[in-house]
Structure formats: C-alpha cells, structure tokens
Amino acid sequence: MIRRPLVASLCGLLAVCLVVAGCQRPETPPAPPDDAAAGMDLRPDTSGAGEQPGALIAARTLPNIDRRLKSVTSLAARMEYTSTGLNGEPTHVSGTVFVPSRQPPPGGWPVIIYGHPTTGVDADCAPSRSSTLLGASATVEALVAGGYVVAVPDYQGLGVSDGGHPYLEPVTAGHNVIDAVRAARRLVPDVSDRWAAVGLSQGGQAAWAANELAGQYGAGLALLGTVSLSPPTDLTGLAVDAGAGTLTKQQQGALQLLLYSLQRERAHFNLDDYRRGVVTDKWDVLSSCNDADVADRVAAIDAITADDLRPATPEAQAVLEAYLRERSLPRQPATAPMMVAFGGKDELLPESWTRRALTAACAMGDVIDIQFQPDRGHHDLDVSLTFAWLAARFAGLPATDTCAEFTAPPPDQAEAEAGIDATEPAATGNETYDDSGAEPTEQEPTVSGDTTGDGQ
Numbered sequence: 001m002i003r004r005p006l007v008a009s010l011c012g013l014l015a016v017c018l019v020v021a022g023c024q025r026p027e028t029p030p031a032p033p034d035d036a037a038a039g040m041d042l043r044p045d046t047s048g049a050g051e052q053p054g055a056l057i058a059a060r061t062l063p064n065i066d067r068r069l070k071s072v073t074s075l076a077a078r079m080e081y082t083s084t085g086l087n088g089e090p091t092h093v094s095g096t097v098f099v100p101s102r103q104p105p106p107g108g109w110p111v112i113i114y115g116h117p118t119t120g121v122d123a124d125c126a127p128s129r130s131s132t133l134l135g136a137s138a139t140v141e142a143l144v145a146g147g148y149v150v151a152v153p154d155y156q157g158l159g160v161s162d163g164g165h166p167y168l169e170p171v172t173a174g175h176n177v178i179d180a181v182r183a184a185r186r187l188v189p190d191v192s193d194r195w196a197a198v199g200l201s202q203g204g205q206a207a208w209a210a211n212e213l214a215g216q217y218g219a220g221l222a223l224l225g226t227v228s229l230s231p232p233t234d235l236t237g238l239a240v241d242a243g244a245g246t247l248t249k250q251q252q253g254a255l256q257l258l259l260y261s262l263q264r265e266r267a268h269f270n271l272d273d274y275r276r277g278v279v280t281d282k283w284d285v286l287s288s289c290n291d292a293d294v295a296d297r298v299a300a301i302d303a304i305t306a307d308d309l310r311p312a313t314p315e316a317q318a319v320l321e322a323y324l325r326e327r328s329l330p331r332q333p334a335t336a337p338m339m340v341a342f343g344g345k346d347e348l349l350p351e352s353w354t355r356r357a358l359t360a361a362c363a364m365g366d367v368i369d370i371q372f373q374p375d376r377g378h379h380d381l382d383v384s385l386t387f388a389w390l391a392a393r394f395a396g397l398p399a400t401d402t403c404a405e406f407t408a409p410p411p412d413q414a415e416a417e418a419g420i421d422a423t424e425p426a427a428t429g430n431e432t433y434d435d436s437g438a439e440p441t442e443q444e445p446t447v448s449g450d451t452t453g454d455g456q
Contacts, residue, residue, distance in 0.1 A: 039063040042077060044187055050090055053175070053217075054182020055082045057092060066137035072145050075099040078128045081183035083156065084175040084217075085163060093176050094159035096128045097151045097184045098144050108192035109149040110394050111184060113177050114140055115199025115206040116152060120289025121167050121257050126159030127152055146387065149191055153180040155206065167261040168202060168232055168254075168327050174209030178218045196390050197226045201348075201378065204231030208329055208338065215335040225337040225393040227386055230378045232349055233329045233357030239321035242274075243314075245306030250348040250378070252304045253297075256286050262323055269323075273316040277308040329357055333364040337399035339389045340368055343376035362403035369400040 039061030048055035057080040065076045076098050085091045099109070119125045119134050127133040133140060133152060143150045153176045157165025166172050177197055185191045197207040207226040214223040238255050241247045247255065256279060263271040272280075279286065282300035285293050311317035338361075342354040351372075358370055369389065373381055393399065 039077075042187070044079075048082070050082055050092070053082060053084055053090075054179040054186065056183055056186050057081055059187050062096065064131045066132050066141075069098065069133075069137045069141040069144070072101055072141055073098045074101040075188065077187065079183050079187055080160060081179055081186075083179040084172075085156065086166060086169060086172050091156050091172075092160050092162040093154060093156050093179070094126060094128050095151055095153040095176075095180050095183070096133065097149065097180075097187060098140055099149050099188050100144050100147055102147070104190040105147065107194075108190045109188070110147070110192055111181050111195035112143050112148040112150050112390065113180050113195065113197040113199075113207070113210070114143065114150055114152045115173075115177060115197060115203025117199075117201035117203055118167075118254075118257070119158065121157070121165045121260050121287060122289060123157065123159060123161040123165075125165075125289035126154035128154050128159050142387075146391075149184055149188060151180040151184045153177055153206075155202075164264045165261065166265060167257050168205060168235065169261070170205050170209035170327060170329055170331070171213070173202075173206035174211075174213040175217060177206050177210035178214060178221065181218075181221055192222075193220065194222045194224055194394065196224045196393055198229075198386060198390065199227070199231070200229045202232065204228035204340075205233070205329060207231075208233075208334075208340075209331075211334040211336055211338060212330065212332050213335075218335070223336045225339070225390070225399060226334075227339045227341075227389060229341050229381055229383060229386075230343065230346060230349060231329070231340065231354070234353045235324040235328050236321050237350065237353050239311070239317055239324050242309050242320070243311050243317040245310055247306070247309060248347045249301055249304070252309055253286070253301050254348060255309055258324070258327075260287050266323075270316070273312040274309065274320060277305060278303045279308040330361040330364060330366070334361065334366040334368075337367040337369070337393065337401075339371065339386070341371035341373065341381050341383065343378065343381055344372065344374035345376060346378040348378045358403075359407055362407050366403070367399050367401045368403055368406075370402045370406045372406075 042059040042061065044056040044059040046056050046058070049057045059077050059079040062076040062078055070076055076096070078094065078096050080092060080094045083091045083093045114136065116127050116134070116136055119127060127136055131137075136152065140150050140152060154160070155165060155176050156172050157163060181195045185193070197210055199205070199207040205228070208228045208231050210218070211223065211226040214221070238247070238251060238258070241251065242255060256275075259271060259274050263269050275283070278300055282296075285296045285300050288297060311320055340354075340358060342349070342351065344351045358368065361368060371385070376382065
C-alpha cells in the first residue's frame with residue numbers, strides 16, 4: 001500500500017532535485033577528492049572478493065558526505081566490490097550506499113540503485129570521491145527519506161583503476177548496477193532482495209541494461225522495475241552524423257569520450273582515423289574531469305569543427321558504427337517493467353534515435369511506460385511521476401504499458417488506411433498518466449542544468 005501524502009511530498013522533492021545543478025548546495029564546499037572516503041574501516045566480510053559478483057572488497061564510512069544527506073541516514077559508506085567486465089572477467093569497482101535513519105520495514109529494506117549521468121572517463125571522476133556525489137546528493141537524500149536503501153555505483157574504471165572506464169558500454173554498467181545491490185545486501189543488515197533502479201542519461205542506459213540482464217545475471221534478486229531518463233540507446237547515429245559533419249556540440253563532446261574509451265579498450269583501434277585539429281591538440285583537456293579544466297574543456301568543444309571528428313574514410317566510419325552498435329540498446333527483452341522518458345528537443349540524443357530503440361524494445365514484448373515530452377531537451381525533463389512510479393512497483397501495483405499507443409500509426413495515417421475522415425481533434429500524445437492514482441498537480445519539476453557531463 002502506498003502512503004499517498006508521503007509519496008506526493010517526496011515525489012516533488014525527488015523531481016526537483018533529480019540531478020539538477022540547483023541541488024548542488026553551494027554552502028557545502030566540495031571536499032578534496034579522497035576526503036569523502038577517509039572514514040572508519042567497516043571491516044566487512046570479504047569472502048569471495050575478486051571471485052563472486054557483489055562480494056565486498058572494502059568499505060569505509062563517509063564522514064564528510066553532504067550534511068543534509070548525512071542527516072537522514074544511519075549509515076553512509078563507500079564500498080568496493082567485485083563485479084563482471086564485458087568479457088566475463090572479475091572486476092573491482094566502487095560505489096556508495098546510504099541507509100535510512102529508522103527501523104527497517106517488515107521483510108527488510110527495499111533497495112533503489114541510482115545511476116548517475118556522465119562524470120568523466122578516469123578513476124578520479126567518481127561520485128564516491130565527492131562530498132556531494134558530484135551533485136547527486138539531493139537526489140539520494142530524497143530517496144533515502146522515502147525509506148529506501150540507496151546505492152550509487154561509480155561504474156567500472158571510475159573510483160578504482162581497474163581496466164579503465166568503458167564509457168556507455170551497457171553490459172558492464174548493467175553488471176555494476178546489479179552487483180551494487182548484492183554488495184549493499186552484504187554490507188547492510190536487513191536489506192531485502194527487492195530492488196529497482198533510476199538513472200539519468202548514462203545512468204538511464206545503465207538502469208535499462210541492468211533490467212535486460214537481471215533475469216540471468218541478477219539471479220537471487222527480485223527486480224521490480226527501472227526508470228530511464230534521457231537514456232543513450234541507439235548510438236550508431238553518432239558515427240553517421242560525424243561522417244556527415246552534422247554533430248551538435250553536445251554530441252561532439254560525447255563522441256570524444258567514446259573515442260577515448262575505444263582506444264583504451266581495443267588495441268587495433270586507430271584513433272587518428274577519427275580525430276584531428278582541435279580534438280587532437282586539446283585531447284587531454286577534452287578527456288579531463290578536473291574542475292580546473294572545465295573552462296578550457298568548454299572552450300575546446302566550442303572550437304571543434306565538423307572535420308575534427310569526421311572519420312577519415314567510409315571504411316573508418318563503418319568500423320565506428322559497428323563498435324557503437326555493440327554499445328546500443330535494446331540487446332534482449334527486459335526482465336521487469338520500465339519507465340522511459342525522453343524529450344523532443346534533445347540535442348545530444350535525438351528523438352528519432354530513442355524512438356527506434358523503444359520500438360524495438362516494444363517488439364520484444366517489454367512493458368514500458370513511455371513518457372515523450374516534445375518540448376523538452378536532454379536535461380529539463382519533467383520527472384514528477386518518477387517517485388510515484390517506483391513506489392507503485394514496490395507496492396505491487398500493475399505497471400502501465402504504453403507500447404501499443406507508442407507503436408500505433410499516427411491518427412491521420414490510420415484513418416487514411418481505414419478510409420475514415422477525421423472529424424474530431426486528435427489527442428496530442430502529451431497527456432500524463434499517474435499510475436499511483438494521485439490527483440494531478442500544477443507543479444512540474446524538471447531535471448535541468450545538469451553539470452556532470454554528457455558532452456557539456
């Protein structure tokens with residue numbers, strides 16, 4: 001059963017704070033990179049470390065975490081745990097976990113994994129190294145206040161140097177998400193096997209990928225659903241648009257990070273087939289996540305020309321397109337319901353790319369509550385339904401499936417095929433449905449001004 005007043009109030013808080021720059025509290029100065037993890041050794045059970053997915057390697061308290069987040073937790077910790085790389089090899093990853101400051105409910109704490117957006121591609125770009133989780137602390141605070149144990153995986157290669165960060169590689173990220181649940185259950189008493197995930201942009205891709213993998217890789221856990229906000233899905237368009245010279249500035253920044261990852265992952269990847277000019281000259285600055293380099297990175301992206309990221313030959317473009325297809329979603333049917341929200345004015349991930357992915361996922365039989373917002377971009381989605389959707393999954397309510405409406409032909413096309421003249425105005429397709437049963441409100445919280453990356 002959902003307690004509606006609590007859901008309504010927390011829904012507003014979560015929606016307003018969900019990865020927005022405004023929730024990075026200026027009165028709480030960021031701690032030096034390692035300070036947030038310099039707490040007390042929790043001496044966890046490390047049996048299976050380096051071998052079993054989710055086995056703990058280390059765990060320490062976070063004494064310097066954002067004070068408002070700390071005020072709603074009984075435990076805030078940085079954990080290192082075992083996960084699985086793309087080729088099935090054991091990996092060493094890090095993340096954070098937060099426990100509400102109250103007694104656990106009957107059956108144990110429900111778990112929500114928060115998938116963070118792009119923060120960079122190197123070990124020092126991890127949210128766990130920041131006292132504000134690189135701006136995500138308010139989002140985590142809202143979820144913890146809602147009665148969830150919340151874990152935030154850094155993703156492989158961020159926080160711990162182990163094989164580098166495979167940027168926008170969904171299988172690895174999906175493994176890291178699922179194993180964050182396992183690690184949290186090993187560290188925190190009274191945690192149930194019931195979990196869900198919510199993520200923005202790169203985190204939205206990670207949540208979606210975890211949903212697809214949960215049926216087999218997540219055996220022993222009970223995934224109830226995932227929320228993906230502006231998720232990267234069909235990435236092949238980056239190669240096509242690079243060849244055509246039509247990349248937006250946001251896409252240029254994202255493609256540079258992808259090239260950085262690909263050249264580390266693949267020994268025979270010829271980086272100089274894909275970079276020249278400003279991209280070559282400013283490569284280190286473009287790849288940096290250091291605060292001191294932000295202004296220089298923005299200036300470098302602004303100076304990139306169409307030719308600076310154009311593949312050298314059609315063959316090089318085809319190679320890049322193939323690599324990006326391997327990083328695209330969907331890959332297989334989802335295990336649990338999904339909510340996917342995307343905007344019609346997204347300059348990083350165009351509407352058509354997400355529509356192709358959603359159409360393919362619907363054809364696989366996925367249950368998806370699709371929220372298309374034609375007047376919104378990548379970082380300003382209305383996410384006011386997110387908390388209620390998650391709460392409904394834990395309450396056991398049936399999930400909304402809008403695949404039939406989404407994949408149906410447009411009204412004018414359907415009427416033409418049926419030989420019917422339209423005499424009444426058609427629905428706009430922008431109506432909002434709340435499966436919690438709560439009354440609609442005038443508030444329209446958004447995710448806006450995200451400063452953690454995604455090519456910005």
